Amino acid sequence: MEIKEDLINIHHFLPHREPMLMADYILELTKEKVVTSFEIKEDNIFVHNDEFVEAGLIENLAQTCSSILGQSFFENPEADTKVIGFITNIKKIELFALPKTGDKIISKASLISQYENICTIFCETFNQGELLIRAEINLFIQEVKS
Template structure:
């Protein structure tokens, strides 16, 4: 996928995550049902071991990619001080085919399958160029935390 720099969307407007748990750099495309994100694997990433991005890092990248679809409603106003809690409630199907290395830029594509209130079911695939790294069907829960 060719990345058009002018079309990049700041992920911080859609997720509460910050370093060192930020596993998505940019949103490349975003609708109410689909998202495409990118992430550069760096040596200092907490999920990098022996120059390889671990399985747990790929899963976290997928969860954050999926959360950006679901999180749109919570973070519509980038100036608002919204606090949310979210987590993976279930991984129904997962296939890990390969692991990226330091210096690789991975691209994740997710689609909303279904949503009921604060729980959604998503399908996501992550690629390194054209190589499929991982695919999974996951359920996420996200809720605003009121003070």
Template sequence: MDIKEDHIINIHQFLPHRTPMLMADYILELTKEKVVTSFEILKDNIFVHQNEFVEAGLIENLAQTCSSILGQSFFENPEADTKVIGFITNIKKIEIFALPKVGNKIISKASLISQYENICHIFCETFNQDELLIRAEINLFIQEIKQ
């Protein structure tokens, strides 16, 4: 995938996660039904073991990528101090094919299958260049935290 620098969105605008639990760097494409993110795996990442990004890290990366589809409605006003919390409510199907290494930049793609209010069912995949790393169908729930 060609990354167009002028279209990159900082994912902090759409997720409540912060270091060390932020597992996506940038949103490369975002619509109401689809999102594409990038993430560079650094050696000090909490999900790196023996120079590989482990399965739990891949799943968290997918969940954060997917939540951008649903989370964007909570962050329409960039000035607002919105706080949200999200949960994986179900992993319907998951296949892990390979683990990326430190220094790899992975690309995750997610497509909305269905949505009912703040619950959505999403198909997602993560790639290291052309190599498919993980494929899954997950359900997410996101809600705003009242302050």
């Protein structure tokens, strides 16, 4: 998949900000599917010895998955909406490889089931076509009242 620069800014769909933002752009977004890209930089908090560690990959997957559920809270980009998301369960996770600094990873997530603000999502992350990690994650997202 070719990464374009004129894509959806993920800030409109996630509550995360630096240094915990682990996705840069949304390449594709529907009610059932999302694809994100993320460039791994040297100063990332999950980089150790020039590798993006397991916890970073899991956080990237969770943020990618959250975009599916979070989009309903951010339909109006001008709104001052604040949400918080929680991983409630990781049913299965398989790690195959770790990407390096400078790599641009692509994460894909597909909605399996949803009940209100709780969902189960299957997700995978790739680096130049190589499968790095895959998991089935349960997420909960809630709006935070000011």
